[in-house]
Amino acid sequence: MGVRDDQKAATREKVLDAARDLFNEVGYDETTIRAIAERARVSVGSVFTTFASKAEVLSHVMDHRLTELYAEFDRVVPFLRGSTADRLCSIFAIHYEFETRRVKLFLAHVASSYNPNNDPGVTPYGRNPRLTQMLLDVLEEGVRKGEVRDDLDLRLIVDTLKAAYAWNYRMTAAAGGTVPAAEMSAVMDKQIAVIAEGWKPL
Template sequence: MKADVNPPPSVLSPRQSQKNATRQRVLEAARESFDTLGYEGTTIREIARKAGVSVGSVFTTFASKGEILSQVMQDRLDRLYGELDRVAPHLRGSTADRLRSMFAIHFAFEAPHVRLFLAHVAAAYDWTLPKTAVPYGRTPRLQEIMRECLAKGVEEGDVDPGLNLQEIVDLLLAAYAWTYHFAITEAADVDARTAIMDRQIGLICEGFRPR
């Protein structure tokens, strides 16, 4: 009879289990703080207080406030990008139509936590942010999904092949972030912001059509 060659599942040490639990409490507390206080209003001390841990424990787990927010958003956005990956191959219509559908999914996903997403955008303008942080605009998967959409448009003939696709992606990201300005200044809901973005996509698409 052969011996069992499969190693037993690894068991976390009490220290590692405690460290993981602390990390989870910090992330949950940070998510709540960023969603209510914004990026500037949230401090490491506030996160530690909500998590019931010391400030030192927070810094043992994360290097900065920006890094904490990056992890909070990565955990959320992984679900969104998975949904976009699933539906993108099935979207129909012109490049503009497909982009509108993709951003409508993004708007609907972020609708319950608009302030958290605004904190994500605000972090992009924090010049002290460490390279380990991933604020809005540095999210490579979202950019890849949009470039794939635009590349398909080139193949179909409604995107000028001579244009730099990354520059179009940058413009779309800027337009999307700007629509959240109306959530603050005009209390625009998800439908209103989606309608604004739809119009902006139309203007952008007019610029990249083949001449």
């Protein structure tokens, strides 16, 4: 890369770091592109040169964070034990523990996913291919082990699990971001138990 590319990459990192902190401190709606630029010590034009919109900035912030999370999963997932439901509970517990460190940021990500005017560069919540594949892998192994019926639409189960996971953040939103990860995980465990009743072999 040339000097210009290096500068562009450095600006991008500054913008993402500033936006991540602002989204988590004051929330998505209250954060402006101007505020992000000021925190990053770059011009507003530099932000728009790199990103098309605030929603795209948020999307890239989340992608950047998830790199760290899935590096952890690469180490942990091969060692998960127990039933299909147990393994799914562990995966979501790790997600809750990670996301509640910056809960306002994650709530902003979920909320922005329902915006019908999102730019093409935005990856909304629920379309994370790594999480989708991880859950599919667990369910497919459950089919092989005879724990999960082989006539079910596994992607529909994955969508249901992801919807339950996101729904549980309503408790945190209502409590101003103070609900512990363990409490949400306990609710998710019960939801997975209910869903598991539907995938049991007949």
